[in-house]
Amino acid sequence: MLAYILRRLMWTPVVLVIVSFVTFTLGQFGPGDPMQVLVGQKNNPELVERLRKERGLDKPFFEQYTNYITGVVTRLDFGESYKYTGRTVNELIGTRVWNSVQLGLMALFIGVGVGTLLGLVAALKQGTILDPIIVTSSLLLSSLPVFLLQPILAVILSRWLRLLPSSGWEPGLFGLQMLSPYVIMPGIILALGPIGGVARLMRASTLEVVNQEYVRAARAKGLTEGAVRMSYIGRNSVLPVITVLGLSLATLVEGGFIMELLYGIPGMGRLALDAFFARDYPVIMAITLIIATSYVLVNLLIDIAYTFVDPRIRLS
Amino acid sequence: MPAGKSLKVLAWERFRRKKLAMISLVIICAFYLSGIFAGWLSPYDFRTQNLDNSEQLAWAMGPYCMIATSLNSAYKPAAGVKPPDAQHLLGTDRLGRDLFTRMLYGIRTSVIVSLASIITGTLFLGVLLGMMAAYLRGWVDAVIMRVGEVFLAFPGMLLVILISATIRERVKEWVVTWEQANGTQVFTETGMVDYVVVFGAMALFGWVGVARIIRGQILQMREMEYITAARAIGASTPTIMRRHILPNLTNILIYMISAGLGGAVGSELVLSFIGVGVQPPVPSLGVMIFEQTQGQTNFIEQIGCIRPPMLLAPLMLATVVFFAFALLGDGLIDALNPRSNDKTAGFRQGLS
Numbered sequence: 001m002l003a004y005i006l007r008r009l010m011w012t013p014v015v016l017v018i019v020s021f022v023t024f025t026l027g028q029f030g031p032g033d034p035m036q037v038l039v040g041q042k043n044n045p046e047l048v049e050r051l052r053k054e055r056g057l058d059k060p061f062f063e064q065y066t067n068y069i070t071g072v073v074t075r076l077d078f079g080e081s082y083k084y085t086g087r088t089v090n091e092l093i094g095t096r097v098w099n100s101v102q103l104g105l106m107a108l109f110i111g112v113g114v115g116t117l118l119g120l121v122a123a124l125k126q127g128t129i130l131d132p133i134i135v136t137s138s139l140l141l142s143s144l145p146v147f148l149l150q151p152i153l154a155v156i157l158s159r160w161l162r163l164l165p166s167s168g169w170e171p172g173l174f175g176l177q178m179l180s181p182y183v184i185m186p187g188i189i190l191a192l193g194p195i196g197g198v199a200r201l202m203r204a205s206t207l208e209v210v211n212q213e214y215v216r217a218a219r220a221k222g223l224t225e226g227a228v229r230m231s232y233i234g235r236n237s238v239l240p241v242i243t244v245l246g247l248s249l250a251t252l253v254e255g256g257f258i259m260e261l262l263y264g265i266p267g268m269g270r271l272a273l274d275a276f277f278a279r280d281y282p283v284i285m286a287i288t289l290i291i292a293t294s295y296v297l298v299n300l301l302i303d304i305a306y307t308f309v310d311p312r313i314r315l316s
Numbered sequence: 317m318p319a320g321k322s323l324k325v326l327a328w329e330r331f332r333r334k335k336l337a338m339i340s341l342v343i344i345c346a347f348y349l350s351g352i353f354a355g356w357l358s359p360y361d362f363r364t365q366n367l368d369n370s371e372q373l374a375w376a377m378g379p380y381c382m383i384a385t386s387l388n389s390a391y392k393p394a395a396g397v398k399p400p401d402a403q404h405l406l407g408t409d410r411l412g413r414d415l416f417t418r419m420l421y422g423i424r425t426s427v428i429v430s431l432a433s434i435i436t437g438t439l440f441l442g443v444l445l446g447m448m449a450a451y452l453r454g455w456v457d458a459v460i461m462r463v464g465e466v467f468l469a470f471p472g473m474l475l476v477i478l479i480s481a482t483i484r485e486r487v488k489e490w491v492v493t494w495e496q497a498n499g500t501q502v503f504t505e506t507g508m509v510d511y512v513v514v515f516g517a518m519a520l521f522g523w524v525g526v527a528r529i530i531r532g533q534i535l536q537m538r539e540m541e542y543i544t545a546a547r548a549i550g551a552s553t554p555t556i557m558r559r560h561i562l563p564n565l566t567n568i569l570i571y572m573i574s575a576g577l578g579g580a581v582g583s584e585l586v587l588s589f590i591g592v593g594v595q596p597p598v599p600s601l602g603v604m605i606f607e608q609t610q611g612q613t614n615f616i617e618q619i620g621c622i623r624p625p626m627l628l629a630p631l632m633l634a635t636v637v638f639f640a641f642a643l644l645g646d647g648l649i650d651a652l653n654p655r656s657n658d659k660t661a662g663f664r665q666g667l668s
Contacts, residue, residue: 015469029482139646143638147605148631254473258586273590276477284478291471
């Protein structure tokens with residue numbers, strides 16, 4: 001177990017080095033000289049040369065790369081933005097990462113909570129009309145494109161009922177944006193995909209668990225139906241859901257990008273797209289590295305957590 | 317089990333009983349066929365503009381527009397927009413281009429991108445690498461799986477953004493110089509470069525999941541008795557692969573193709589919507605939705621006036637197709653599982 005974790009932990013930096021190297025190399029392929037773009041119309045070769053020197057862009061490729069990586073690893077310094085001169089990438093990214101994380105967390109809570117409940121109900125009510133209704137409607141909801149949901153919800157909830165703000169991002173309870181009304185609409189739309197996936201998975205695994213001997217034994221010894229459902233059926237059937245958490249992270253991050261665009265949330269997705277159109281490679285690099293690190297670490301954590309929840313599994 | 321029926325026939329019979337899944341299959345087939353035959357189905361070209369807007373006033377006064385104009389008196393329909401009629405089934409957009417034609421060509425883009433990424437990513441790379449990993453084991457297995465891990469660590473959408481920002485421009489430069497040298501415009505006109513960049517990037521990420529599943533299945537299968545038996549009677553590895561392993565993978569492959577196509581259609585839509593996928597004027601459903609929602613915060617105007625066909629047509633189409641893919645996948649999971657009539661938990665877990 002410990003050996004497995006150690007091996008995974010040693011492999012993690014290797015993955016990240018490869019990811020950073022590929023991203024860095026791609027940045028070199030970009031059309032045009034970013035410094036030329038920065039100088040703009042004036043086209044002053046001397047100025048361009050000076051800027052290149054200041055940023056170490058005149059050095060050979062490998063030296064640039066190693067300088068960058070040393071900066072990131074030792075000082076957590078992601079360099080200076082090309083587009084916003086004089087501002088470091090850390091400055092630009094800092095609060096935005098937190099905004100994206102808050103949106104993703106909220107969507108994850110909603111998605112896993114609602115999905116687990118729906119799947120459990122559908123499975124326990126198998127044979128009644130409730131089961132196909134839940135299955136089909138969760139499928140339908142998770143296949144609705146955000147572009148359709150966003151305006152419809154905006155009209156109903158913001159314009160007619162005036163319940164929620166149609167866009168924006170302001171702090172709410174405890175100064176957290178994730179506890180404000182602004183997170184509700186994007187959070188729900190973002191959660192629809194996970195709700196559908198989790199509900200179906202939960203339903204399938206519950207159907208397997210209800211037929212197990214230990215469930216019958218629990219009933220036979222006179223436990224109330226509620227207790228059987230909570231501690232015997234629910235607890236065991238929720239296990240497979242944990243594995244999809246890692247997979248849904250990618251969905252949440254990438255779906256979050258779209259939400260940030262549609263709802264005007266100042267998160268990483270917006271920044272990444274702006275950086276893309278401005279050829280601001282340091283910003284793109286930093287965002288890619290941060291997300292890649294979080295993917296790798298979260299998946300490692302889930303693997304480890306899984307052994308604690310399900311002692312039958314031994315990692316090797 | 318009735319005698320004389322193969323597992324495939326039985327699976328098809330199980331599938332045929334599922335009405336929703338059957339309807340979905342028909343919808344998806346129609347979607348792909350209309351994309352493939354877009355050029356024959358429409359009399360117009362997707363680029364032809366017609367800015368004669370003499371009908372505009374009548375249109376603006378029409379029932380659609382009543383709500384919009386009453387809410388916002390400043391509202392004016394864009395030039396070129398025409399209501400649906402016999403010539404233009406869905407009307408025209410603000411540049412006077414036939415909307416139905418643009419939809420068909422948008423579907424064509426989805427079809428090309430999704431088919432190409434599934435064939436290259438899922439079927440070719442995924443199956444091949446998965447089989448190699450499982451059969452050759454040792455360092456080949458280790459390398460393939462580790463490389464897969466690196467790909468999984470990449471935030472896919474960001475890499476596509478990066479690729480579009482960097483490599484795409486380079487490729488475009490090459491293509492344009494080549495075209496100028498050869499006096500043709502065939503690639504830039506059809507948007508070939510966009511297609512290649514978008515589906516290439518998707519294929520690059522699509523193979524990992526497939527390869528893992530295929531590898532897992534084969535590793536499980538090669539311990540089975542019938543493989544030992546085949547080996548005992550002297551069957552060679554290629555024969556065992558072809559006769560015993562591949563046929564057993566078809567079910568899971570059918571499911572993965574269905575899920576993969578749906579996912580690829582969705583990714584193309586999103587990528588084109590945010591502006592890093594297919595670039596205008598090459599039509600794409602994502603670009604069409606983007607063009608209609610851009611700068612329009614007032615949905616009443618979109619819904620109420622000029623917008624219904626322009627915004628709702630691509631949106632509804634996308635919704636119907638996504639839903640059809642979801643239902644088809646669900647139906648396939650149930651129908652393709654030869655074991656038990658329980659709801660296929662094992663098969664699902666194999667996929668997750």
